[in-house]
Amino acid sequence: MNIKQILFRNRCGAELSHAELAYMLELTDPAERDALFREARRIRQQNFGPEVFLYGFVYFSTYCRNGCRFCGFRSQNRQSIRYRRSREEILEAAVRLKDSGVNLLDLTMGEDPYYLNDGERGYERLLELIRAVREETGLPLMVSPGIVPERLLPYLREAGADWYALYQETHTPALYDRLRLDQPYQERWERKLSARRYGLLVEEGLLTGVGDTTADQIHSLRQMELLGARQVRTMTFVPQKGTPLENVQAGSCSRELNLIAVMRLLFPNRLIPASLDVEGLQGLKSRLDAGANVVTSLIPPDAGLAGVAQSEKDIGDGARTVQGIQPVLARCGLRAASSKQYAQWLDVAHRQDCRNERKRVSV
Ligand SMILES: C[S@@+](CC[C@H](N)C(=O)[O-])C[C@H]1O[C@@H](n2cnc3c(N)ncnc32)[C@H](O)[C@@H]1O
Ligand SMILES: C[C@H](CCN)[C@@H](N)C(=O)O
Numbered sequence: 001m002n003i004k005q006i007l008f009r010n011r012c013g014a015e016l017s018h019a020e021l022a023y024m025l026e027l028t029d030p031a032e033r034d035a036l037f038r039e040a041r042r043i044r045q046q047n048f049g050p051e052v053f054l055y056g057f058v059y060f061s062t063y064c065r066n067g068c069r070f071c072g073f074r075s076q077n078r079q080s081i082r083y084r085r086s087r088e089e090i091l092e093a094a095v096r097l098k099d100s101g102v103n104l105l106d107l108t109m110g111e112d113p114y115y116l117n118d119g120e121r122g123y124e125r126l127l128e129l130i131r132a133v134r135e136e137t138g139l140p141l142m143v144s145p146g147i148v149p150e151r152l153l154p155y156l157r158e159a160g161a162d163w164y165a166l167y168q169e170t171h172t173p174a175l176y177d178r179l180r181l182d183q184p185y186q187e188r189w190e191r192k193l194s195a196r197r198y199g200l201l202v203e204e205g206l207l208t209g210v211g212d213t214t215a216d217q218i219h220s221l222r223q224m225e226l227l228g229a230r231q232v233r234t235m236t237f238v239p240q241k242g243t244p245l246e247n248v249q250a251g252s253c254s255r256e257l258n259l260i261a262v263m264r265l266l267f268p269n270r271l272i273p274a275s276l277d278v279e280g281l282q283g284l285k286s287r288l289d290a291g292a293n294v295v296t297s298l299i300p301p302d303a304g305l306a307g308v309a310q311s312e313k314d315i316g317d318g319a320r321t322v323q324g325i326q327p328v329l330a331r332c333g334l335r336a337a338s339s340k341q342y343a344q345w346l347d348v349a350h351r352q353d354c355r356n357e358r359k360r361v362s363v
C-alpha cells in the first residue's frame with residue numbers, strides 16, 4: 001500500500017477500506033503527507049474555489065455546570081477565566097465582528113444555568129439573546145450552548161440560529177464516558193439527530209490526543225457520515241491548568257492535520273474548520289494546507305472574550321481577527337468569502353438537509 005494508490009482509488013470513487021484510512025491517519029513520512037495534503041487542497045478547490053468562510057467566536061458565558069475532564073471551564077476549576085458578559089457587551093462584540101467581515105457568529109457558552117434554567121421564563125434569556133444578535137447584525141448564527149432539551153431546538157431555529165454545534169469528541173462510548181463525565185453518550189448523539197429534524201445544520205467534532213486510537217478515529221469518521229453533519233471538525237487536546245488532565249504531555253498537532261485531510265477526502269463538500277484555538281495564528285497555515293475551508297475562533301481584541309482551548313493566545317494583540325489572518329490567507333492562495341457567498345452556501349445546505357429529512361421520514 002502507498003499513498004498514491006490510495007488517493008487514486010479515492011479519486012475513482014472507491015470506498016476506502018479501514019486499512020487505507022488507518023494508513024493515511026498514521027502517516028509520518030513528509031513526502032507522503034505532502035501528497036495527501038495536496039490532494040485535500042485539490043478537492044477543496046474543486047468544491048469551494050479559493051474562498052474560505054470566516055467565523056467570529058463569542059464565548060459569552062464561561063460558567064458551566066459540567067465537569068468535562070479535558071476542559072478548563074469545568075465547574076470545579078477555580079483557576080479558569082470565569083465570566084458572564086452582559087447583553088450590551090455581547091451585542092457590541094457581535095457588531096465589531098460583523099464590521100470586521102466575518103460570515104457567521106458562533107454564540108458559545110458553558111452549560112450556564114443562568115441560560116439553561118427552565119424556570120418561569122423558560123429559556124427566554126437564551127432565545128432573546130439569539131434574536132437580538134440576529135437582529136443587530138443580520139449575520140447567520142451558530143449556537144453552541146451544550147445540551148439543551150429537545151423541545152427547545154425548534155425555538156433556537158426560530159430565533160435565528162442556522163447551526164447547532166455539539167461535539168461528541170469521540171464515538172467510542174467508553175472513552176467518551178471518561179471525558180464527558182455524567183453526560184449520557186446517547187443523549188448527546190440523539191440531540192444532534194433531532195436538531196437536523198428541526199431544520200438546524202449540525203456541526204460534529206472530534207477531540208484528538210486524549211487516548212483516542214486510530215480505530216476510534218475511523219469509527220468516528222463513519223459516525224460523522226451517518227449523522228449527516230454539514231460541518232465536521234477536529235481539535236488537538238490542549239492541557240488546561242486546574243483540571244485532572246493538566247499534566248498530560250501536550251501532543252503535536254500532526255494527527256489533527258492528517259485527520260483534517262482525511263475528512264476532506266471523505267467529505268468533499270462539507271465545511272471543515274481550521275481553528276485558531278489550538279495553536280493560534282501560527283497554526284493556521286498548516287490547517288488550511290491540510291484542506292480546511294473555514295477559519296474559526298476569530299475574537300475581537302479587548303472585548304473581554306476568551307477562547308476555549310487557548311483562552312488568551314493571540315487575542316489581545318488582534319492576531320485572531322480578520323485583519324490578522326489576511327497575510328496567511330494570501331500565502332495559502334485563499335481569500336475571504338463574501339457574506340453573499342456564505343448565505344448562498346447556507347441556503348443550499350438548508351434545502352438539501354430539508355429534502356434529506358423528508359426522505360428519511362418517508363422511508
Ligand atoms: C467549550 S465547549 C463549548 C460548548 C459547550 N459547553 C459544549 O461543551 O458543547 C466547545 C468544545 O471545545 C473543545 N475543547 C474544550 N476543551 C478543550 C481542550 N482543552 N483542548 C481542545 N479542545 C477543547 C471541545 O471539543 C468542546 O466540545
Ligand atoms: C471550540 C470553539 C467552537 C465552539 N463551537 C471555538 N473556539 C472554535 O475553535 O471554533
Ligand code: SF4
Nearest residue numbers: 064066068071074110
Ligand atoms: S466542554 Fe463545554 S460542557 Fe464540558 S466543561 Fe467545558 S464548557 Fe462545560
